[in-house]
Amino acid sequence: MNGTELIRGPNKATVLNLVRQAQSISRTQIARQTGLSRSAVSTIVAELLEAGWIVECGSGKSSGGRRPILLAHRPQAGYVLGLDVGASHLSALVTDLDAHVLAEVRRAFDVSRGPGVGLPAIASIGEDVLAQGDVDRQQLLAVGIAVPGPLDYQRGTVIAPPIMPGWDGFPIRSHLEVRFGVPVYLDNDANLGALGELRYGAGRGLQNLAFIKVATGIGCGIVIDGRIYHGQTGAAGEIGHVVVDPDGPPCTCGGFGCLEAMAGGPAIAARAGLAIQAGQSTILRTGQANGNLSARDVAEAARRGDPLSRQLFADAGRLIGLAAADVINLLNPGRLIIGGGVSQAGDLILETLRETVDRRTVRAAIENVDVVQSELGVRSTALGAVALALQETFKSSAVDFGF
Amino acid sequence: MNGTELIRGPNKATVLNLVRQAQSISRTQIARQTGLSRSAVSTIVAELLEAGWIVECGSGKSSGGRRPILLAHRPQAGYVLGLDVGASHLSALVTDLDAHVLAEVRRAFDVSRGPGVGLPAIASIGEDVLAQGDVDRQQLLAVGIAVPGPLDYQRGTVIAPPIMPGWDGFPIRSHLEVRFGVPVYLDNDANLGALGELRYGAGRGLQNLAFIKVATGIGCGIVIDGRIYHGQTGAAGEIGHVVVDPDGPPCTCGGFGCLEAMAGGPAIAARAGLAIQAGQSTILRTGQANGNLSARDVAEAARRGDPLSRQLFADAGRLIGLAAADVINLLNPGRLIIGGGVSQAGDLILETLRETVDRRTVRAAIENVDVVQSELGVRSTALGAVALALQETFKSSAVDFGF
Incomplete structure (x- = not known):
């Protein structure tokens, strides 16, 4: 059917x-x-x-x-595909119309290689998860896809995405619509993380929330009155390039000392690498090949008590806390949810983040606002892509249905 | 009638x-x-x-x-009263149902003296402007009032307002309803400045905008989808207490180095006073009684070319530009409007503010966003109070009418 x-x-x-x-x-x-x-x-x-x-x-x-x-x-009665394109991973889920997951695939990926290499990989993980879920292609209703950059919604493309060089203006949506033969709905990864948590995670029951995604990049998804807030041109939530230290390290955007370049996953790993080179005492040194360190390795060492690694996460939490405080002072959301790969470090990063938020927010803005870790973990964004696909498919207007 | x-x-x-x-x-x-x-x-x-x-x-x-x-x-067919309660001024307008101003009164005021002194003064300026406008009290339909603090909308009070000590939890709305015998609608000054500009000023025709009010305090009014965004508990837009310099001067909120304490009107005046005491060369020294300096005096001197005064406004513009950049990165508004008394200094403050915004925003967030001065000048907030009163009076539901 x-x-x-x-x-x-x-x-x-x-x-x-x-x-x-x-x-x-x-x-x-x-x-x-x-x-x-x-x-x-x-x-x-x-x-x-x-x-x-x-x-x-x-x-x-x-x-x-x-x-x-x-x-x-x-x-x-039908199935939808949720795709989460990260800077360094691809994640795909297929779910039924209640968003129950039938199959899930996660792979390493390098978004910076551009659409020529990236798009076939995205299509291929989609096909693979549909096959694993044993989904009849006739029953696939829609695809939702998250990408790590600001969007042009009319055209279904990203605009000047710092961590997606080569994708600027590329018609991602129409390419995937041809490939999968169903409507494809596109949004930003932080926005869809917010939507995922709103529908199925730590944001259930709320009308206003903010979701800070901490991964390779750092972005903020904003939900207002139960809907994703996109801003005037689709670029709302771009907190990753707020300058934290003008003398800081270079950023993918061309600037220096951006939040993302100071506290994103690769930044944490790079700082660990520099500390090792500088001869600082750490358990990382022996266990890790030099230059091949990830934020996950540092988190693992921190969990095992390594003081340097703990310090690096605490520092990142403090920097992200500054941005989180701005978000709370400005938006007074019902809840602030911290998600994305790096946030899986939990209290290693959340403790200093919460301390900073407490210190830098106005009482009226922070009262009754809690700062919590995402409930859906690394799945927030892919489930948000599913939520988007379901929401758009079942809009009550026949025009929106495309029937 | x-x-x-x-x-x-x-x-x-x-x-x-x-x-x-x-x-x-x-x-x-x-x-x-x-x-x-x-x-x-x-x-x-x-x-x-x-x-x-x-x-x-x-x-x-x-x-x-x-x-x-x-x-x-x-x-x-009816008239409404718009009241703008500032930290150091009161302003009252009476308008017809098309928001045409019949009469206007502006007075010095000290909100920090609390409601015992402040409330009679507010009621009195309202009565005076109604008399000046020759408005039949039977034709007064509603009062809109702006106050410089975060609000509790259910109760019609302010919450922990740093520049309104003594007003915390005081039932402003119900007091004025008894006094004027008509419904009173209350909102924050920056929110109503945003609404005023949206309806009658630099925001006409837009759906999304941010309005930064720079006066004694600094706050941000946010319009999303054509309506004021209040946040979860009414405290959205509280940017005045973002810490700009942890070693900065004490703030009314109890903190140190808040944006408001560094770049608000009294902060500009205080810095000028310190510079004079330190013996810096300025035309302010001769013309102004020491300790009795206002931001307006500094603006006047700056307009006459005084380098110190120009520097002080340029510095304030740079600091407010940091907050403005955060607002744009996070909200991607259709337009950012700078209003409030201090913004009347125009390019003295706007030039460095715009430079900072350009330098600290992501291309996608700033593209197609312009930073402009308010069109309504010192009237933004009082006209926003009028807009609120008209909007609430003519809500299409009979329940909201209160009939």
């Missing part, structure tokens, strides 16, 4: 969305809530049942007559 | 709002756009005409039959 052909007209979309949002619902309730006639509802429900979008799931309470048959949506 | 008693029910409010939003509109168009019956529209229109809310204003194009009579709202 190619699902998208089976729903025609806005009423069908409206009824399907109502059933999706309800745990279970009767035809009478659908008629009451949509304003559609009983006979129109019956026809639409029959078509949705026939096409496998919804199922009958028992009977509800009687209001006098016979007990009404309840309807529920069928999570296996 | 006490206007608020004359509109009953949501349909009447809906029709009135439709007429207000249209330049002119016929009964047939009202029926079509509201879904109300022709006869219901006729009855409601007759009542609104009778009560003086709307007027007949000529006839429109015929669509076959006779030419329809056009209706327009009557700006003089």
